[in-house]
Amino acid sequence: MRGISKYKVISRIGLMLVLALTLHSCFVAKNYERPEFNSTENLYRTDMLPNDSISMASVPWETLFTDSYLKQYIAEGLENNLDIRIAMQQMIAAEAYMKQGKAGYLPSLSAKATMTHQELSKNSQFGSFFDGAIEQFETSANLSWEADIWGKIRSNKRATGANYLKTVAAHQAVKTRLISTIASTYYRLLALDAQLKVTRTSVKTRGNSVETIKALKKAGQVTQVAVDRNIAQYNNAKALQVDLETAIFKTENALSILLGKPAQTIARDSLSAQHIDTNITAGVPAQLLANRPDVKAAEFNLVQNFELTNVARANFYPSLTINATGGLQSLELDKLFDANSLFANIVGGLTQPIFNQRRVKTQYEVAKAQQEQALLNFKKTLLTAGNEVSNALYTYKAETEKYDYRNNEVVALRQAEKNSEALLENGFANYLDVLTARQSALNAELNVIDSKLQQLLSAVTLYEALGGGVQ
Secondary structure, eight states: OHHHHHHHHHHHHHHHHHHHHHHHTTOOOOOOOOOOOTTSTTTTOOSOSOTTOOOGGGSOHHHHOOOHHHHHHHHHHHHHOHHHHHHHHHHHHHHHHHHHHHGGGSOEEEEEEEEEEEEOOTTSHHHHHTTTEEEEEEEEEEEEEEEOSSSHHHHHHHHHHHHHHHHHHHHHHHHHHHHHHHHHHHHHHHHHHHHHHHHHHHHHHHHHHHHHHHHHHHTTSSOHHHHHHHHHHHHHHHHHHHHHHHHHHHHHHHHHHHTTSOOOOOOOOOGGGOOOOSOOOOOOGGGHHHHOHHHHHHHHHHHHHHHHHHHHHHTTSOEEEEEEEEEEEESSGGGTTSGGGEEEEEEEEEEOOOOSTTHHHHHHHHHHHHHHHHHHHHHHHHHHHHHHHHHHHHHHHHHHHHHHHHHHHHHHHHHHHHHHHHHHHTTOSOHHHHHHHHHHHHHHHHHHHHHHHHHHHHHHHHHHHTTTTOO
């Protein structure tokens, strides 16, 4: 009889599994497919790029940047920057959830050991039989398992996996942004150094001019107005020097924070020594999907929400669970491990939600809305990335062209300044011509330094916009 009973139990469990597999054929969780964006091909708004061009994003940052100080600072920032370390902890947390999602197929198993003492009324039916008290000892294990007949567990596993990959991409985005910010701050610091050098030279020159103009006044060739104007121009240059020194101090502090260390003096090279040998190429727009971290993160977010919609849809269908409990029970401790103390229970069942205050339907509607939101965010992120690449490309081309014009302007204005000073000393020019030429020459030199800076910054911005620095 006992063998027949076991056979019936096994047969019933087998019947439930067959029923589950039959129901499974009615619904299978959908597989994610990347959406098609018609506007991807013209994302950069330029016809300068061949279809087979290679993106500069594939170049390691160690190769892109040639300055040894800058390389050292980028490596130091990637190691110590606090934003990088925060993103790393987020990635570790997401990895833990991913491991939990992978374990969804496994049954849950728990064990317990209990001792129960119960005082019974001596006048009750059981109290008189057990002499007023019962003691029971038990050691048991419980196993519970849910069959993934609708793909719910599989979809949840994929959702946690996509969430982990999203945090990995977010960590890469922080690295790309940090590399760009360190390089940009370093270049700004070098540009300030160059502008300060020019300004100090101008201060020295204008100081000498004050002495010259005073001598000319004594000779009766100019008035006190000319002297006052020269003194004012000298003090204007001194004030500019103070502003530049202040900006250098603050920029050094900003770079120190990026490196994750207290504010301090930053060792560095010169702006004139900076050059980027790598060809400035953007590659085809489709490469943004593979290279740019925030675009990848946006797509992984879409994948996660797509799989969570699968999970929410599966909640409308019945779930198959099997629970088994077995162990040892005895009223006497010394007989607990006797063969007669063995017991076992096994329960299998299908649970179909019928009325639960609309929670299942609400979860599904919210999941669908969040999936659509993730899709729109993915598209927006891709369009924004293309816009940033387009702007950086155009800016680099414009600044490269403008740099030559600025250099020519400096040469012409410096020559005009010398000629004006010579004419003034010989009484053939007005002191206002000299002041104007001198101020114009200073502004032009500062502008050419700024143009060189903008050229470097646009290259760095393009590198970041293409997703460089994480290969």
